[in-house]
Amino acid sequence: MTATDEEWFDEAAGPLVRPYAMTGGRTRSDTLGLDLITLVVAMQSVTDVDVEPEYAGILSACQHPTSVVEVAAKVDLPLQVVKVLLSDLISQRLIIFRSPAAPGAEPPSQHVLQAVLDGIRKL
Template identity: 55%
Template sequence: MTPFPPDVWYDEAAGPVVRPYAMTRGRTEPVRGSFDLITLVVGRGSVVPSNVTPEQARILRMCQRPLSVAEIAAYLDLPAGTVRVLLGDLLNANLIETREPVMASTGPSEELLEAVLAGLRSL
């Protein structure tokens, strides 16, 4: 008899049955789109097609309202890289829409700063 009892796994305690690289068929980059962690994703319809993977079906059901890539990864308990690949496939199939983050401008124009300075000097 071994000094330690064998590991026994029950349901969720075993962790994911399919490894993330198997979900993406070994791909590490999405086929279409670039997904920042704050990119918003929303499904294009309420019907989930039968030809998507179970993870992609969960994404489509979750994204009836906009969710960020980071939120999707957290809800699915998957690495963000894996989620990006799955999202790329959904985007390629026109099943989702994305809203990329808008970067703030580099600052006010020189003309605006000069106008503010002139206004302050006139005070």
């Protein structure tokens, strides 16, 4: 076996820490209502705080307002794991978030829906 074969094998093994270990076995973070498009932003730099590597990666990804789904893509972790970790960082006041505006109570009119449908059909 060559050195390149060993490197490939190590990469194929996957992460050393399983997602449930990163979250302490927690699978939900429903208390904050984080959505895929919720914007999050770090309040401090990674160099200013002493946190575990997974949290540090998320803080680095959130130096500018970023959606939850983009954070998950940047740190290469499952979305649900990122939501749990973000909830931890929010409770520690290291990250703040802004959820999207709630849709209006009144549904769109039939005329608007028909115009959208007609526009899609023209494509």
